[in-house]
Amino acid sequence: MMFEGFMVNAWEVASIVAVVAGVVGFFTVLRGAAFAAHSIPNGSFAGAAGASLVGLGTLFGLGVFAFAGALGIGLLGRRGRHDAVTALMLVMMLALGALFVSFSSEYAPEVYSLLFGEVLGISANAVLPTLLLGILCLLVVAILYRPLMLSSALPEVGEARGISAFAMELAFLGVLALATTMTVPVVGTLLIFSLMIGAPAAARSFTDRPAVAMALSVAFALAIVWFAIAASYETNWPVGFFVGTASAAAFVLGRVWAYARARMGRRPSARPSPS
Amino acid sequence: MSEAVLTVEGLGVRIAGRQVLDGVDFAIAPGEFTGLIGSNGAGKTTLFRAILGLQRPTSGRVLLGGRPRSRRGAGIGYVPQKFLLDPDLPLRGRDLVALGFDAGRLGPSTRLRRRRAAVEEALAAVDAEAFADTRVGRLSGGEQQRILIAHALISRPRLLLADEPLANLDLRSAQEVVSLLARVCREQGVAVLISAHEINPLLPVMDRIVYLAHGRAASGTSEEVIRADVLSRLYGHHVDVIDVHGRVLIVAGAGDDADLAGCEETVEHTEVIQ
Amino acid sequence: MSAGLFVFAPGFFDNEAVHVALAVGTAVAIVTAVVGVFTVMRGQSFAGESLGDIGTTGGAAASLLGVGPLAGFVAIDVLAAAAMELVGVQRVRGRDLATGVVLGAAIGLAALFLYLDTTQGSGNGSTVTILFGSIFAISSATIPAVVALAALSVALIAILYRPLLLATVSPEIAAARGIPVRLVGALYLLTLALATALAAITIGTILSTALLIGPAAAALRLTTRPLRAMLVATAIGIAAVWVGVVLAYDSYHWPPQEHGWPVSFFVVALIFLGYLASGLVKWRQEREA
Incomplete structure (x- = not known):
């Protein structure tokens, strides 16, 4: 049965990951930080590879590289071409990853699981660290909620009110790194990104209210992950495939809904207004 | 005059070796509507940034309510210049x-x-x-x-800064924003400092004008400032002030047409022609 | 062991794999430099990076079907570029989002193909080869295709050069002058897809951005003129590939094992060093000025 034994861990951990991805992803989309959300998890892969090479824990390596990547993107991107710097940081970290992988000869299956996730193989002792990191992540977001919101929507106004846009950027990248560290072992570097973009991007097509959008984002992320686990269990296909395609489907659904709503909404307002 | 909401004393700012502001002096009383007028590049945004505490002055100081600023942004409401919301x-x-x-x-x-x-x-x-x-x-x-x-x-500021709120607005919207700000100024007792490169839309409501040119400022009522001698001193060359049916037109003096300042003020020139 | 005491390890000049690597590397370095300058100027690094990653899907599919990887890279990248264009990559706002959604979906597919590859196909460690590339493993039969695609990409840029430049600097002005900005952007995206596919075969899908962005970003720090930047970027790209190939060949004699360091690592590291060095040069130029 898909709800028994080792599968319980998968359901629990994946649900925690989905909640965090939904919340953090909301700000990722709000800030247009898709590239950073792609690069930090992806680059941190090198940390995992390096850590296993020198015999340290994967989580530790992921964490160090995720925060190093976040700091690098934040500091180097401060002036000049932000996106080019992000890209270069990313490929440099990936190249290190390639080097580490080449040093450890039997690493290929682990490369695959780090990049694409291994949610069905989660052990019971992964639940507690994931839960703690998840709570920490949500706590940081809750504390920073209002200044981060203002700084994301109107950076100059936030700046004028004493909310440093640079500090907010670093804080956000830090949250991203934290989310990366906890989620990568579960859904893989390449797919945490799908969850962080697809769900919140879809959510904002359905509502104008920020709080509702965030709640919807979490709901979508949960639905995507649950569907992916169930489908993966039934078909034996990789869970990442279902996460990636379901996220994209959610986004397309949101766009169609927004389009339909805009068309329906336009008709009445096309009539001349009485004033 | 009661304690000024904002006092700018001998403010000078140098950015990348260029003197953007030089010895700017003025004060704003509570509930006053002040226009900060100057052409593009005159230093209006830099002055705003200095008032907000985002730009460190190289000389002089900015006082809020008679005291140095306690923390950034305290007591000031800010409406930024360009915003393009997703x-x-x-x-x-x-x-x-x-x-x-x-x-x-x-x-x-x-x-x-x-x-x-x-x-x-x-x-x-x-x-x-x-x-x-x-x-x-x-x-x-x-x-x-x-x-x-x-x-x-909503944060109940004593001073509201609006950076070029009339730019990119059509004439009617601009008038609406001006009268709205003037109303807010009177009803809420908030001092308003609004920057603009055109003086005419603000003339009916301004209590005070701060005219900025080449990083220097002249301040007073519009009758005190919009005069040929005052502005000529500010620009460093002869400038004429012409009154056309209640609208003010500032042009570079005759024989001085090679000077850039003449071009800078063509905004107001074209406005009169319209 | 005489670890690294030579510049050219014995047999370097007679090795056919080296010849192919240098030929392919040179052609690809030229294309990526020319295309990359526009990628950086247009702020489309994320699109380039995504197309690179998406190449994984094509590579895995090609391996599943028993076709050469280059065909897979080109096919999937062109498809993905079309999808990005469709979802709204032409708008500056939300562009990253459109890119990201396509990327996510494609990577999901890649996960499936790689999985099927390892369970049903040959399963000869193609995951790592596709992701990180192996310039020494390119067969000489691929050279004509690489050269043809490279020529096509450069020709496209040459044809589009002036309208593309204006559309890059100011889409509004370009549109006002009657340039079909969206079409030019879409054609550019197609060229980017070709260049990325070529870079992917050289240094692997997820590292391909290095060749695309690195030399161009470094060159644009040194000069602001696009044509000169393309020349400088080409020089940096070719240097990185050549030196990378030499070092990788030498590294068979280096610790920790006797099977060589990945050539892609050297190429990317050299490009990254080049980018840092360009910052240093610029800083000195500015200080003297």
């Missing part, structure tokens, strides 16, 4: 105004009822209730402007 931003006008209430604080909001009341009040003050529930990114420029003014007002 049409997909899941944020209603109302939400943006609410962020003005307590965005500086950490953690979840604890004063939801008071915040809701304050948001309603601020929206009413700028006549924005009708479009407060629409996504900000989908509002027109003038409507976004109103939302941002409400956002600035």
Whole structure:
């Protein structure tokens, strides 16, 4: 049965990951930080590879590289071409990853699981660290909620009110790194990104209210992950495939809904207004 | 005059070796409507940044309520110059105004009822209730402007800074924004400092003018400042002030047409021709 | 062991794999430099990076079907570029989002193909080869295709050069002058897809951005003129590939094992060093000025 034994861990951990991805992803989309959300998890892969090479824990390596990547993107991107710097940081970290992988000869299956996730193989002792990191992540977001919101929507106004846009950027990248560290072992570097973009991007097509959008984002992320686990269990296909395609489907659904709503909404307002 | 809301004393700012502001002096009394006039590149935005504490002055100082600023942004509402909001931003006008209430604080909001009341009040003050529930990114420029003014007002500032709020607005919207700001100034007792490169839309409502040219400033009532001798001294060459049916036209003096300042003021020239 | 005491390890000049690597590397370095300058100027690094990653899907599919990887890279990248264009990559706002959604979906597919590859196909460690590339493993039969695609990409840029430049600097002005900005952007995206596919075969899908962005970003720090930047970027790209190939060949004699360091690592590291060095040069130029 898909709800028994080792599968319980998968359901629990994946649900925690989905909640965090939904919340953090909301700000990722709000800030247009898709590239950073792609690069930090992806680059941190090198940390995992390096850590296993020198015999340290994967989580530790992921964490160090995720925060190093976040700091690098934040500091180097401060002036000049932000996106080019992000890209270069990313490929440099990936190249290190390639080097580490080449040093450890039997690493290929682990490369695959780090990049694409291994949610069905989660052990019971992964639940507690994931839960703690998840709570920490949500706590940081809750504390920073209002200044981060203002700084994301109107950076100059936030700046004028004493909310440093640079500090907010670093804080956000830090949250991203934290989310990366906890989620990568579960859904893989390449797919945490799908969850962080697809769900919140879809959510904002359905509502104008920020709080509702965030709640919807979490709901979508949960639905995507649950569907992916169930489908993966039934078909034996990789869970990442279902996460990636379901996220994209959610986004397309949101766009169609927004389009339909805009068309329906336009008709009445096309009539001349009485004033 | 009671204690000035804002005092700028001998303010000088150098950026990358260029003297952007040089010995700027002026003061604004509570509830006064002041226009900061100057052509593009005269240093208006730099002056705003210095007042907000985002730009460190190389000389002089900025006093708020007679004292040096306690913390950044305290007591000042700010409406930025250019804002282009993402049409997909899941944020209603109302939400943006609410962020003005307590965005500086950490953690979840604890004063939801008071915040809701304050948001309603601020929206009413700028006549924005009708479009407060629409996504900000989908509002027109003038409507976004109103939302941002409400956002600035909700923190009950003593001074409201508006950076070029009339730029990119058509004539009618510009008039509306000016009369709105003037009303806010009178009704809420907030001192307003508004920057603009055109003087005419502001002439009917200004209590005081700060005229900025080449980094230097002249301040006073418009009768005191908009005079050929004062502006000529500011520009460093002869400038004529012409009154055409109640509109002011500032042009470089005859025989001086090679000077850039003449071109800088053509904005007002073309406006008269229209 | 005489670890690294030579510049050219014995047999370097007679090795056919080296010849192919240098030929392919040179052609690819030229294309990526020319295309990359526009990528950086247009702020489309994320699109380039995504197309690179998406190449993984094509590589895995090609391996599943028993076709050469280059065909897979080109096919999937062109498809993905079309999808990005469709979802709205032409708008500056939300562009990253459109890119990201396509990327996510494609990577999901890649996960499936790689999985099927390892369970049903040959399963000869193609995951790592596709992701990180192996310039020494390119067969000489691929050279004509690489050269043809390279020529096509450069020709496209040459044809589009002036309208593309204006559309890059100011889409509004370009549109006002009657340039079909969206079409030009879409054609550019197609060229980017070709260049990325070529870079992917050289240094692997997820590292391909290095060749695309690195030399161009470094060159644009040194000069602001696009044509000169393309020349400088080409020089940096070719240097990185050549030196990378030499070092990788030498590294068979280096610790920790006797099977060589990945050539892609050297190429990317050299490009990254080049980018840092360009910052240093610029800083000195500015200080003297």
